[in-house]
Amino acid sequence: MWRRATLFLRVLEPPIHINASLSQTFTTGFPFHFQEKDGICPKPLITFVLGGPGSGKGTQCGKIVETFGFKHLSAGDLLRREMVSDSEYGSMIMNTIGEGRIVPSEVTVKLILREMESSDNHKFLIDGFPRSQENRIAFEQIIGAEPHMVLFFDCPEEEMVKRVLSRNQGRIDDNINTIKNRLQVFESLNLPVIDYYAKKGKLYRINAVGTVDEIFEHVRPVFEACEF
């Protein structure tokens, strides 16, 4: 099934054949340099994964990676990694995450770009991004691409709070005060992005209540039906 879908994309969007000796400098038409495989430089296939804090984005991304072979990029994980590195942005990121606010888009998009450029996979699941219209516009401007589809894990607040408070991964933002801010930020900044993609016909709303496996059974057909 997956192979057939891949072939179909090639008909719609022919891959770009490149000369191996040009591989270091050739760009795909996107502003970033993309790794080629077997002399073929496929266009990136981007799925954004959205949902409130604790809605299960990361958990479901793990299952999508296992089943459909995507590269998972969690914006939150990239920011946390940058935070504990020697980065000039480290303390700014820590304060922003600690307060449940959104890190300036340029920083987050550059971290995503770095991962995309160094990946030999062209299918990306970008989790927890875009969190705001500013994030979305920065991605379009810096990376020059749009998502093929957007998943939205729709989960009631009480369930999200319960999941976050029992996560136990030592995250500085998994406490009741920060969760309140994150929920507010989700409603005021992220819902408009979800609405934007719904109007573009790219949004797949997934009921995020149930067991992990039950939810994945709602996710699976979305990817199986995709023409890539």
Ligand SMILES: Nc1ncnc2c1ncn2[C@@H]1O[C@H](COP(=O)(O)OP(=O)(O)OP(=O)(O)O)[C@@H](O)[C@H]1O
């Ligand atoms: N369907 C589910 N039922 C119960 N617990 C779940 C379910 N899915 C995920 N969890 C648990 O809930 C917690 C939050 O899940 P996860 O980290 O995947 O959410 P997230 O949307 O990525 O959250 P965040 O935005 O805070 O990163 C984790 O401890 C995870 O194991």
Ligand SMILES: Nc1ccn([C@@H]2O[C@H](COP(=O)(O)O)[C@@H](O)[C@H]2O)c(=O)n1
């Ligand atoms: N696009 C983003 C994504 C995340 N952040 C910050 O990281 C925090 C944790 O994100 P998770 O996806 O792991 O929940 C989030 O609350 C923000 O502070 C961001 O700024 N921009």
Ligand SMILES: [Mg+2]
């Ligand atoms: Mg997560």
